[in-house]
Amino acid sequence: MAIRDQAIIHKTMSAIRGRDTGIEKALRKALTEEGLRYRIYSNKVIGHPDILFPKEKVVVFADSEFWHGYNFASAKANLKTNRDFWVNKIERNIERDKEVNEALLSEGYKVLRYWGFEINKELPRIVKEIKDVLKMRQEALARKGNIPKKDRTTLGYIHFDDKVLLLYRNKKENDPNQGKYVGIGGHFEEGESAFACIKREIREETGLLVKKAIYKGKVYFLNDSCPSEVMYLFNIFDAEGDISSCDEGTLSLVRKEEVYNLPMWEGDRYFLPLMMDNKDGVFELTLIYHGDELIDKIGPFYKEKPKKKKRGKKHGRNHD
Numbered sequence: 001m002a003i004r005d006q007a008i009i010h011k012t013m014s015a016i017r018g019r020d021t022g023i024e025k026a027l028r029k030a031l032t033e034e035g036l037r038y039r040i041y042s043n044k045v046i047g048h049p050d051i052l053f054p055k056e057k058v059v060v061f062a063d064s065e066f067w068h069g070y071n072f073a074s075a076k077a078n079l080k081t082n083r084d085f086w087v088n089k090i091e092r093n094i095e096r097d098k099e100v101n102e103a104l105l106s107e108g109y110k111v112l113r114y115w116g117f118e119i120n121k122e123l124p125r126i127v128k129e130i131k132d133v134l135k136m137r138q139e140a141l142a143r144k145g146n147i148p149k150k151d152r153t154t155l156g157y158i159h160f161d162d163k164v165l166l167l168y169r170n171k172k173e174n175d176p177n178q179g180k181y182v183g184i185g186g187h188f189e190e191g192e193s194a195f196a197c198i199k200r201e202i203r204e205e206t207g208l209l210v211k212k213a214i215y216k217g218k219v220y221f222l223n224d225s226c227p228s229e230v231m232y233l234f235n236i237f238d239a240e241g242d243i244s245s246c247d248e249g250t251l252s253l254v255r256k257e258e259v260y261n262l263p264m265w266e267g268d269r270y271f272l273p274l275m276m277d278n279k280d281g282v283f284e285l286t287l288i289y290h291g292d293e294l295i296d297k298i299g300p301f302y303k304e305k306p307k308k309k310k311r312g313k314k315h316g317r318n319h320d
Helices: 006-014 021-032 072-078 083-106 116-121 124-142 194-206 256-261 270-276
Strands: 050-052 060-065 110-115 150-158 163-168 208-221 227-238 250-255 283-291 293-303
Touching: 006 050, 021 050, 021 116, 021 124, 021 250, 021 270, 050 150, 060 083, 060 116, 060 124, 072 083, 083 227, 083 293, 110 116, 110 250, 116 124, 124 283, 150 194, 150 208, 163 256, 194 208, 194 227, 208 270, 227 270, 250 256, 256 270, 270 283
Parallel strands: 060 110, 150 227, 208 283
Antiparallel strands: 050 060, 150 163, 163 250, 208 227, 283 293
């Protein structure tokens, strides 16, 4: 194989478009023909995605094989001229793509990446995948906004040094949680706050008196086989009393490193690590199920904890 002149390679690579490439135009044209509306190269979103659906928080990247390192472990063997430069550059591009993916996921985006050869050869399949993801997210957003107050619940995790108290649901008939380990909690009562609810539920189900509950986040549980719920999650490190029996299942103290070996809802494996960390802020996560199968998730992503309202003054007097 003839070795190409380095100056020619540099000139050729410099001429390659970074935007409005052929694969991007082909994909955009196909999506437009399906009646879809989107933004391109948004500077308000990490990574400036090639295609953005802002309402659904879906981003699409059309990646060229060379620049983004398709099958690079094998492909880099073909780089002969200025090898160190190109290997370092493309490996950095691969690493940057991973960083962008992680950052977008942390903000609740769905990330779809397609190689150029896929777009050239399998465009109908790709368009269908994008449409399916958009439809699922649109339906999820609609369901999130219509969860009635009666379907607000709490879920608490009580910590005892290196162990956490879990409830193995094995006693109630027709229990949707049958055979799974879950936290302690239940539905709000009329006029009850999330903090009041978690303290009451833990008292009723475990016999423990909660001295302090730390709000960690909110999970939207959307399932096409049972009512949707919005769950408010709490950590409890300060509780008094002796653990009693529970008529909904068996209470078990489990070592934290063994928690993930237990049968549980698949989505719990995404928010439980967030319950175990010391990160500031509160997270939000949407879990979309078909029966017991987790088919999509939005997030988790963090928001700042709500600031406590400062006491104001009215007419020169303290306002309580």
